[in-house]
Amino acid sequence: MIHRLTVQTDGPGMYEFTPELAAIVADTGVDEGLCTVFVRHTSASLVIQENADPSARHDLERWLERLVPEGDPDFTHTQEGPDDMPSHIRSALTATSLSIPILDGGLTLGTWQGVYLWEHRRRRHARRLVVHLT
Amino acid sequence: MIHRLTVQTDGPGMYEFTPELAAIVADTGVDEGLCTVFVRHTSASLVIQENADPSARHDLERWLERLVPEGDPDFTHTQEGPDDMPSHIRSALTATSLSIPILDGGLTLGTWQGVYLWEHRRRRHARRLVVHLT
Amino acid sequence: MIHRLTVQTDGPGMYEFTPELAAIVADTGVDEGLCTVFVRHTSASLVIQENADPSARHDLERWLERLVPEGDPDFTHTQEGPDDMPSHIRSALTATSLSIPILDGGLTLGTWQGVYLWEHRRRRHARRLVVHLT
Numbered sequence: 001m002i003h004r005l006t007v008q009t010d011g012p013g014m015y016e017f018t019p020e021l022a023a024i025v026a027d028t029g030v031d032e033g034l035c036t037v038f039v040r041h042t043s044a045s046l047v048i049q050e051n052a053d054p055s056a057r058h059d060l061e062r063w064l065e066r067l068v069p070e071g072d073p074d075f076t077h078t079q080e081g082p083d084d085m086p087s088h089i090r091s092a093l094t095a096t097s098l099s100i101p102i103l104d105g106g107l108t109l110g111t112w113q114g115v116y117l118w119e120h121r122r123r124r125h126a127r128r129l130v131v132h133l134t
Numbered sequence: 135m136i137h138r139l140t141v142q143t144d145g146p147g148m149y150e151f152t153p154e155l156a157a158i159v160a161d162t163g164v165d166e167g168l169c170t171v172f173v174r175h176t177s178a179s180l181v182i183q184e185n186a187d188p189s190a191r192h193d194l195e196r197w198l199e200r201l202v203p204e205g206d207p208d209f210t211h212t213q214e215g216p217d218d219m220p221s222h223i224r225s226a227l228t229a230t231s232l233s234i235p236i237l238d239g240g241l242t243l244g245t246w247q248g249v250y251l252w253e254h255r256r257r258r259h260a261r262r263l264v265v266h267l268t
Numbered sequence: 269m270i271h272r273l274t275v276q277t278d279g280p281g282m283y284e285f286t287p288e289l290a291a292i293v294a295d296t297g298v299d300e301g302l303c304t305v306f307v308r309h310t311s312a313s314l315v316i317q318e319n320a321d322p323s324a325r326h327d328l329e330r331w332l333e334r335l336v337p338e339g340d341p342d343f344t345h346t347q348e349g350p351d352d353m354p355s356h357i358r359s360a361l362t363a364t365s366l367s368i369p370i371l372d373g374g375l376t377l378g379t380w381q382g383v384y385l386w387e388h389r390r391r392r393h394a395r396r397l398v399v400h401l402t
Contacts, residue, residue: 032136182310189345197342
């Protein structure tokens with residue numbers, strides 16, 4: 001019912017884990033149900049986006065970096081580095097949990113949909129996810 | 135447990151499907167549970183917003199179009215048209231899945247809440263949703 | 269399975285209700301499952317963010333206020349006051365529902381994660397949440 005998943009990151013960007021998630025669903029043998037993914041961090045988030053053309057992911061990453069830049073003079077939460085506060089804001093604007101229905105033993109993702117962990121911090125991290133299946 | 139729903143769209147904007155969703159819940163006879171809606175696309179999204187005064191919806195649509203305009207010189211993912219990349223970004227900023235508890239056989243939406251498919255592309259689309267009920 | 273929770277607010281800002289949510293989970297005695305929180309409003313929303321250093325919350329609040337300011341000349345939905353339309357937009361950019369897996373009888377929140385009701389309106393409100401547990 002509950003599974004743990006870790007995504008290793010090495011700098012800001014979207015890291016796809018659709019195959020790992022699909023494998024968890026396949027292993028449990030759930031035919032019909034719901035798969036919920038939860039990220040246990042406040043400076044990394046979740047997003048489902050196009051996984052066909054890497055330029056879509058690239059533009060999305062750049063756009064959010066530009067919307068929430070480092071070095072904002074209004075930031076007071078700066079002790080943990082210039083990339084910390086933008087990471088919290090970027091996380092709040094995207095998802096902390098995502099739910100995907102399961103049908104015929106697989107995730108009902110659309111043709112072009114991939115599931116991503118969005119790392120917002122510069123340093124390497126082992127990001128911990130919790131996956132719940134019904 | 136799993137139901138499919140299609141929303142026909144004809145240009146950018148929010149399309150309410152609260153009655154269709156409520157009908158699915160009513161038909162299944164679930165008294166208490168959870169209704170999860172998932173959109174199988176990366177250029178259309180989900181949002182729960184005010185369905186009383188259309189001006190709220192109008193202003194929300196305009197605001198997001200202005201935040202993520204077409205023709206951004208930084209966009210590289212432009213092959214599928216000028217409305218494609220803004221659609222991905224607008225989708226990432228709103229929801230891909232939404233969960234609404236069910237009580238006394240109905241959705242526990244607030245008085246002014248409507249459930250919307252938010253189309254971000256110009257062309258007509260048949261947007262596919264998956265609804266999971268427990 | 270379904271519980272109601274009310275968060276009293278007194279002006280814009282993030283109001284933590286992690287202890288109240290944890291108490292509901294503890295009271296039901298669910299060992300392993302999923303906790304879904306739903307907010308029944310369109311001018312208040314949900315967010316999971318850092319609850320260690322208050323400066324992170326402060327900066328996040330200020331940033332979103334600046335991104336979606338009152339008095340936007342394009343707003344037409346202004347009858348209910350200058351803080352109404354920004355509240356709808358800020359809600360649409362954050363979450364209306366959140367799902368957190370339960371393991372060993374408790375929420376699987378990360379070390380620094382707190383669950384917040386984000387009030388976007390100036391007036392005092394009693395914000396109603398619905399909590400679903402499986």
